[in-house]
Amino acid sequence: MEQFNINRRRFLKGATATLALSALGASGLDFIYPAKPLRVALIGTGWYGKSDLFKLIQVAPVNVVALCDVDEQMLKGAGEMVRQRQASHQTPKLYKDYRKLLAENQLDIVLIGTPDHWHALQTIEALKSGANVYVQKPISVDVLEGEAMLATARKYNKVVQVGTQRKSTPHLIEAKKNIVDAGLLGKISHVEMCCYYHMRNNSNPPLQAVPEYFDYEMWTGPAPMRPFDGMPHVRWWRAFMEYGNGIMGDMCIHMFDTVRWMLQLGWPKRISSTGGIYVQKEGKSNIADTQHAIFEYDGLNCVWQHRTWGTPADPKYPWSFKLYGEKGTLSGSPMSYDFVPEGNGTPIHKDVVYEKEKYPEDLQEPGIELHAAPATRLHMLNFLEAIQKGSRPVADIEEGHISTASCILANISMKLGRPLAYDPQRKIVINDPEATALLKRPYRGPWVHPLA
Known part of the structure; x- marks a missing residue:
């Protein structure tokens, strides 16, 4: 095992961040990540999906291997942005169908930033594929979808963090x-x-034609x-x-x-x-x-x-x-x-x-909510710690x-x-x-x- 603390040390400058991490139950500067970066995919490459992914890239050694979106233009743009952001400077594989993405890649983490009506099916399939999941709120569009998501997370013993980052x-x-x-x-x-x-x-x-892309x-x-x-x-x-x-x-x-x-x-x-x-x-x-x-x-x-x-x-x-x-x-x-x-x-x-000042790249991110960025970074760290320890994150799927x-x-x-x-x-x-x-x-x- 090899220790990767560089991004974490950078994040934890300042008493406020340390207090916040302590209150969330994190254990200090002692996360141990696998020798290889965590393999990550994003389903839904719109505004907040990309924003979540970029915060994860900032705080952990990850390799974004795949992206999925039904909008080819948005997908290509996201691929280029990720290439510029991630340490490897590799362009992720691009998919239109999330099922193909999950079938062709062995993933540690799947981020889901699609509209609400897709959250349940995509979360459940990602969990079944062996990945841990970060899913945006609300987790579902009906109550029984949520019950199925919770049951699946527990059955496969995977961590699901919900994007209710006010807790972070x-x-x-x-x-x-x-x-x-x-x-x-x-x-x-x-x-x-x-x-x-x-x-x-x-x-x-007015009604209009659907674009080819x-x-x-x-x-x-x-x-x-x-x-x-x-x-x-x-x-x-x-x-x-x-x-x-x-x-x-x-x-x-x-x-x-x-x-x-x-x-x-x-x-x-x-x-x-x-x-x-x-x-x-x-x-x-x-x-x-x-x-x-x-x-x-x-x-x-x-x-x-x-x-x-x-x-x-x-x-x-x-x-x-x-x-x-x-x-x-x-x-x-x-x-x-x-x-x-x-x-x-x-x-x-x-x-x-x-x-x-600590994350000047935030200023280049289109549509970023600058006030929410520190909370999302802390939320990602809590998610990663829960994966490492096999514990429940602060925004566990049951609470979501x-x-x-x-x-x-x-x-x-x-x-x-x-x-x-x-x-x-x-x-x-x-x-x-x-x-x-x-x-x-x-x-x-x-x-x-x-x-x-």
């Missing part, structure tokens, strides 16, 4: 350790979470086939429930997952939600522009609110969570946190950590499943107009056959829905 965000790790765990909030009896970004695509493009049939896969009205993978797909779960599945999962981690919460006892398209009715999008949801626990409600119109309730925290305790309030977001104590205590503020499924159940509650209580052992909604039937979406043939 240095200032939020600090807030959990020094404020929540230290008891500065006292008893916490209410949580509010929100997103007020104007992020819902409300356009109305884009395989729309394969892109659609198990989802319903919509008439082609533009390149869906350039964030247009998020406007449709056919491929995801709206703002709830895209943005609530991050904040709800963070709150569950901070407060050590499992499955909610009951979930209810109301909402719909109240304002932005002129476009094609069918996701809710306004939604309210309640995730109930004993003595605690976690309340979500999103609007893709109007102004945020707190302009400083437009996408955030707030923990209300008897001794004070903690507001947190990807950009900062603020603790405001009751009475005459001292407020505490902390901003996001940037690493632009609970957070994802809870948001999906909120959407089902909104659709049916009543509260729901999910039983993960029996995989049913208690005393509600109609809701139970909605735990599994129909698949478009020839694709077959996975079973737990």
Whole structure:
């Protein structure tokens, strides 16, 4: 065995990063990697897929051997970018079909950055091929997909890290350790979470011909086939429930997952939600522009609110969570946190950590979220440590499943107009056959829905 610490030492400069890594349970500068670099593939070479891959390249000796995408132009561009970034300067093999990629390569890690409707099938097949998986959130588009993903990870004893990197965000790790765990909030009896970004695509493009370089049939896969009205993978797909779960599945999962981690919460006892398209009715999008949801626990409600119109309730925290305790309030977001104590205590503020000087190549990455880059790097290190030790990562597939499924159940509650209580052992909604039937979406043939 040979030790590879160069990138890790580079990453861990500074007290904040060291504190963050310590809080995640990492063991210092002692990772031992195999003598050969880890063999990596990426399925889905769009914006965030490439971003995740580049953060992995920055913190570990890896060999990116294969890339897959149904957009030939995007795939070729990604291949050249990876060639420039990775140490070997080799261009990865390029594939249009992820099944061929998995069959022809023996991989240590597969990163999945495809749209939500593909996460389940690709994760399950990657696990069966012998790889560990880093999959973007939400893990699935229906609850039973998530159950199947969890069962497969456990059956093959592989590590699955979910891209809920708020758990690896240095200032939020600090807030959990020094404020929540230290008891500065006292008893916490209410949580509010929100997103007020104007992020819902409300356009109305005309139908058009599918470009020759884009395989729309394969892109659609198990989802319903919509008439082609533009390149869906350039964030247009998020406007449709056919491929995801709206703002709830895209943005609530991050904040709800963070709150569950901070407060050590499992499955909610009951979930209810109301909402719909109240304002932005002129476009094609069918996701809710306004939604309210309640995730109930004993003595605690976690309340979500999103609007893709109007102004945020707190302009400083437009996408955030707030923990209300008897001794004070903690507001947190990807950009900062603020603790405001009751009475005459001292407020505490902390901003996001940037690493632009340490990683100048970040500045050349198109569309990069600079504030999220340190969190993703730390998330990758935690993933690698879990692979090395055979342990569960901080964003283990089970935690990703609970957070994802809870948001999906909120959407089902909104659709049916009543509260729901999910039983993960029996995989049913208690005393509600109609809701139970909605735990599994129909698949478009020839694709077959996975079973737990």
